[in-house]
Each structure stands twice: as structure tokens, then as C-alpha cells.
Amino acid sequence: MGDLEKLTFDVESFLATAGLGRRIIQLSPKDNLFSQGDAADSVFYLQKGRAKVTVVSKTGKEATLTFVSAGDFVGEESVAAVAGQRLATATAITACTALKITREEMVRAMHEEHAFSDLFLKFLLARSMRIQADLVDQLFNSSEKRLARVLLLMAEFGKPGDPETLIPKISQETLAEMIGTTRSRVSFFMNRFRKLGFIEYQGRIRVHKSLLNVILLDRLPDEEDRSPGAPDDEP
Numbered sequence: 001m002g003d004l005e006k007l008t009f010d011v012e013s014f015l016a017t018a019g020l021g022r023r024i025i026q027l028s029p030k031d032n033l034f035s036q037g038d039a040a041d042s043v044f045y046l047q048k049g050r051a052k053v054t055v056v057s058k059t060g061k062e063a064t065l066t067f068v069s070a071g072d073f074v075g076e077e078s079v080a081a082v083a084g085q086r087l088a089t090a091t092a093i094t095a096c097t098a099l100k101i102t103r104e105e106m107v108r109a110m111h112e113e114h115a116f117s118d119l120f121l122k123f124l125l126a127r128s129m130r131i132q133a134d135l136v137d138q139l140f141n142s143s144e145k146r147l148a149r150v151l152l153l154m155a156e157f158g159k160p161g162d163p164e165t166l167i168p169k170i171s172q173e174t175l176a177e178m179i180g181t182t183r184s185r186v187s188f189f190m191n192r193f194r195k196l197g198f199i200e201y202q203g204r205i206r207v208h209k210s211l212l213n214v215i216l217l218d219r220l221p222d223e224e225d226r227s228p229g230a231p232d233d234e235p
Contacts, residue, residue: 021105040078049096146179148214
């Protein structure tokens with residue numbers, strides 16, 4: 001009798017279905033995947049939806065660190081050698097479907113399934129490069145360029161496939177926290193982007209590819225606003 005053919009590990013199936021050490025959870029907007037201070041005992045793989053990662057200081061000031069979308073892992077710090085506490089909170093922005101993977105199952109899969117460990121390592125490297133780019137952005141770019149970059153990232157420009165030009169609803173205050181400026185400056189830049197045709201306000205923000213001009217050009221042309229102004233608390 002011949003040797004039995006070894007079954008090939010299917011990464012997509014692993015991340016799409018429940019199983020030993022894995023369960024699928026559904027979240028409504030504003031539900032937490034995990035909270036700051038919780039035990040870091042699992043990793044989440046976002047199958048559908050959008051979420052944000054925030055941190056709260058000892059004085060109660062909240063800051064938004066990043067946004068995650070379908071295909072991203074979140075809570076990856078739980079695979080560290082010594083399990084600790086969550087350093088941040090992950091909250092659903094839209095309705096989300098996520099795969100919750102226990103720390104033990106993550107470690108097992110990383111050790112035994114090379115296809116999975118390759119995928120997870122690529123994600124970690126991409127996340128590290130994103131963090132470095134965020135730091136460079138904060139240190140060297142103007143607040144206007146930082147705002148343009150955040151909007152483009154939220155619209156997923158640069159990712160494979162068509163960008164999600166209609167981004168999740170987000171307040172100007174949150175945008176100001178992310179780029180390190182004031183809400184009034186964000187309001188000024190958002191209206192400027194709208195005047196130049198880079199974005200639209202339709203309840204939510206629609207981002208056009210032309211917004212890349214803010215990052216690529218040293219100076220943008222001034223253009224008379226011929227459309228109604230948006231209220232200060234919009235979008």
C-alpha cells in the first residue's frame with residue numbers, strides 16, 4: 001500500500017472557518033474586539049469590515065493609532081514570548097466579522113504550517129513598515145500632507161484591487177488626533193481638498209485618486225470655491 005498523500009495546509013480555509021482554537025465572531029459598530037488592559041490571549045483576523053485601534057493615557061486622553069480592514073490581523077502582540085496585557089483597544093467602525101484565534105493555536109500554526117507563518121510574517125513586516133512611514137510622516141511632512149495620507153490609507157489606495165473610495169465615517173477630531181494637529185486645521189484642509197475636487201462630502205467622505213497630488217506636489221494651486229461649504233462638524 002502506497003504512502004498516504006500529505007494534506008496541504010490551506011491558509012485561506014484556516015482563516016475563513018472556525019475550528020480548534022478558532023471561532024468566528026460578529027461585531028456591530030462600536031463593539032470592541034478587545035480592550036486596553038485585557039489579557040493578550042488571542043489574535044484577531046478581520047474577515048469583513050473596518051476597525052480602529054486606540055489608546056487611552058493615564059489622564060484619560062484618547063488617541064487613534066491606526067485603522068484595520070479586511071485581511072488584517074490585530075492584537076498580534078499576544079504571540080510574544082510572555083503573554084501580557086493589551087496595550088490598546090480595537091473597536092469596530094462598521095459591522096465586522098472576525099476570526100478569533102487563541103494564542104496557543106497561533107503559536108502552533110506558526111511553528112507547524114510554513115504557509116501560515118510566511119503570511120503572518122509578511123503582515124508583520126508590512127505593519128512595521130507602515131509604523132516607520134507613520135513616524136517619518138509625523139516628523140517631516142506638513143499636517144496637510146499627513147491628513148491626505150491618512151485619507152488615502154483609509155481609502156486603501158495602494159492595496160491590491162480597487163480602492164474603497166467611500167471611507168468609513170470619521171470625525172474631524174479623530175483625524176486631528178491621528179495627524180497631530182487641531183480640529184480647526186483639519187476643517188480648513190478638508191474644505192480646501194473639497195474645493196480642489198480631491199474629496200466629496202456625501203454624508204461620508206469620498207476620496208479621489210487626485211488627492212495624491214497633495215503628497216506628490218510641493219504646492220497646490222488655489223481654486224475658488226463654487227460649491228456650498230460643509231459645516232464645521234462635518235464630515
